[in-house]
Amino acid sequence: MVERRMLGSVMVVGAGVGGMRAAVDLADSGYKVYLLDSAPSIGGIVAQLGFMFPTHDCVLCRGTSDHGYGCSRPSISPFLLDHSRHPNIEIMTNSTVVGAKGLPGDFTVKVHHRPRYVDVDLCINCDECSKVCPVDLTSEYQAGLVKRRAAYKASVRSAPNAYIIERGPYCDPCRKCEEVCPTKAINLDEEDRFEEVHVGAIILAVGYQLYDPTPAQELGYGRYPNVITGLQFERLTSRSGPTEGIVERPSDGRRPERIAWLQCIGSRDQEHPYCSSICCMYATKEAVLAKQRFPGTECQIFIMDERAFSKEYTAYFEQSKDLWAVDYTRCRISEIKEDPNTNDLILHYHDEAGTLRRKTFDMVVLSVGSEPPPKAVALAENMQIELNEYGFCSTDKFEPVDTSRPGVFVAGAFGTPKEIAETVMDASGAAARCMALLRGKSGTETAEPVYPPERDVSYEEPRVGVFACYCHPAIDEVIDVDEVLAFAGRQRDVVHIQALEYGCLSGGPEAIREAIREHDLNRVVIGACTPRTHLALFHHVIRQEGLNPQLLEFVSLRDNCAWVHRDDPAGATRKAKEEMRIGVARARHFEPYQKESRTFERSALVIGGGLAGMTSALSIADEGYDVYLVEKSGQLGGNLRHLHRTAEGPNPQRLLAGLVKRVHSHERIHLYYNTEVIGFEGHVGNFRTRLSYEGDGEPARCWEVEHGVTVVATGGYEYRGNVFLHGQDPRVITQLELEKKLSEDVDTARWLGTVVMIQCVSPPEREIDYCSRTCCTNTLKNAILIKQINPDCQIYVLYKDLITYGFREQYYTEARERGVIFLRYEEDDPPQVQVSYGELEVRVKDVVLEQPLVFKPDILALSMSIMPAETNRQLAEILEVPLSSEGFFMEDNLKLRPMDFTREGIYLAGLAHYPKFVEETIAQALATAGRAMTILSKDRLEVGGTIAVVDQAKCVGCLTCVRVCPFHIPEIDPKAVGVGSIIGAAFIEPSLCTGCGTCTSECPADAIQLRHYQDDQLVLSEEPILGQWIAA
């Protein structure tokens, strides 16, 4: 047999939130990544969103928006906050894949690069090309609300951070942009380029497109100016939107006082027989935003079912209704009319009582649904993958991130409409699948930059060199750069000043390096654009001359001075001098420091042996790492043991049998039955867990394992308590019990005359304020099976909201077609169940008929809540991780880190996170493996950096730092010796400290300093700089 070539590289097609997450996980695990997008910049649709529900995190600091792609805890930020410069990621924008030859492990992908006409390495974002461009086009980024030029920047904070020229029939070309460009970055004669890229695996994360409602003429979109889409509303509320966050009517700029949202536009209809899964929540978010921004705004959402099926969503919905008074009306609007005089919009609808109403609104927002991405068909042909009947990527229920072609994986909304958190789970899951395929190839195609040894500057007097860019015309048009430099030259310890045309372009870095050598500089201050985009570059430059990167200070002359004070050049120059003075004073006190390199345990502990735990354990073990798999009971499988059929068809028992067999026979998996976690300490890379075995046969014992990462997969359970006579009358059973009955003997269905199914049954002793997500589909699955066997059986489903999101909508449609009757009941008027003369009797008031109905079913099947495992609280305390208000484990960030805890190195999957379907559990379990691999694949862990450091000789052990740390990191080390030889002093673990500095500002003994932001570096000692200003 010929040994096949395996490459250590992956191509990620689509650079939205999913593509970025997958790229970062792979790159952090040592794989070379080509991140490709057909748009001129990365970010996808998420980059257009200003706020994320349900927490309303401003994407400014949390997310992936245009603002900076940051997150205060590393999520996508290492790549995107770190100036789009992950050494292992190569970004290809304006590019599409046109073919892929080869086999898993060794693909040749043909890529088409469309010309950008702007060299991204030369573009300085001065906007000159856009100013002279005569062509106006519609701005995609602002969702068509405003115009942009043909020479433009996709968004103010786009990555790559450069302009683009869009050439079409409208461009003659006049070549004005070429002439005016100060850095000669524009070449309008650039041609299309084709490239062959060799990669081991491919991830398709091309996302989705929003339905364009123009063809639906009855809605008036495109004709009535005040009918807009959800995305347009999103842009209107965004601070970076066309109105800077003030919602205005397109027709007259007036603030809308009455806004309506129409749901299911392009979803759940003949053309789109599926639910888009995201619109109920985004409409709710938009309505709440409108209410928050402009109290008194009337917000009415016309909805079919409230599909709030994810973690914390129900609470958000309730808040929207109760706290913000958003009005929900259950009605599908068929037509919008406009008053031509006022451009107001008129809706006709039936209210809950059935009365026909007419109401006028200032603005109508269409909650448009998801469609397959543009060119999905061509992509599928080029990549030789199958699409499903809806035009999305076809996947198998039990292999949710695999396409039909081996070695090609899928993540995010290209597989099925889904929101950010699930996209992120898919992405890390797909990354894990790539790593399993390419195991052992990590690091084979990546290279660390090579630098000369660092110079020891600790005994040298400071010799500061100050550089400033003219960056013509961006900086020098406003600021007198020479004057700023001359001022800087008069500051203490400055031995060299130098102006640069463009510090970042060819010649700039060389000039800085030469000056460092010639003038023996040991501190560098650079006044230039902004550290956000260029700090990493200048770190690299001084590092090449043997200077530690921490000896550099970056002063933002462009974004923080020139661009914000364009009308006041004198004021801008004065401020630039002030900022330079602070920069020099800080730099004089800078000290070098490095990250600490540590050995660690390259193994994992997986808690819970259900579907999530087994999938996670196998995935990690397949990549060659030892896994300790701990199961509380004497059996593997968890809830999967109770699933006999899936709505989609594949048999869960076969999945279970396969997994159990593989777990038992895997040489890397150490399986412990009847074992629980009783103690846990340490931190990422070096956890120590105490386990306790108590089973039959063998004597009880306790022991410790050491491991680098931890996966929590402890599951949940279906409530089986005494409600609606369950447990008292044998005819009352849960849906899982019905499923078991039908699987044991499908003929049971033949003798059933009437079956009633009640949804949303929760324990009487505890209010359940979350949706268990899976029950509606399970109910439909059982109802359809009964109807298939026995079409005469009368089935009534009593529900509050029918949650069949995504393609599950088909089962709702099928059940209705087969004659299953759906009756909605109100939350405060639930069904009544009793036994009367031996007969089971269910009474319910139907909200449409407004009549009490009585059924006498042969079987009453209850959709019981899925409950968090009772041991969660205890385990959460042991692991020192939080629980959500619902009792499930609480991840670090609902959207962007759905499988990570705040405590690094601990991951979460399955029902322990939230109720979910088999395929969702598998995706999240794979995702934990993907995240774990970013740690385990390394030879050594780099820890520390810009963190708080305790001078134990000054510590009095007062516990202030222990109390104030928002991450609970400092502890008193009893072995350390503090001030005056007292026993016990504070210790801050470098791998855990986030460098926020809170402890340093609270420590009464000044015993803690934050590196790079020490008290003396914030210029408090000799120079009167903080408050002083140069006379105007």
Place this chain on the structure above:
Amino acid sequence: MSEFEPQVLAFACHYCAYAAADLAGSMRLSYPPNVKVLHLPCTGKVDVLYLLRAFEKGADAVFVAG
């Protein structure tokens, strides 16, 4: 006599306020140039002493943004 111009020192968190100040530039918004921005990793780093020292050395106002 010229009009009084207050001198303001802003302590800005790296993740939000500094990013926002930076974004103001990218969006070509404007604000008066009598505000100096000092970049901190987090507003948790703001020591009360820094605020007092700024006043002592001549600042008319201090702005903590995070």
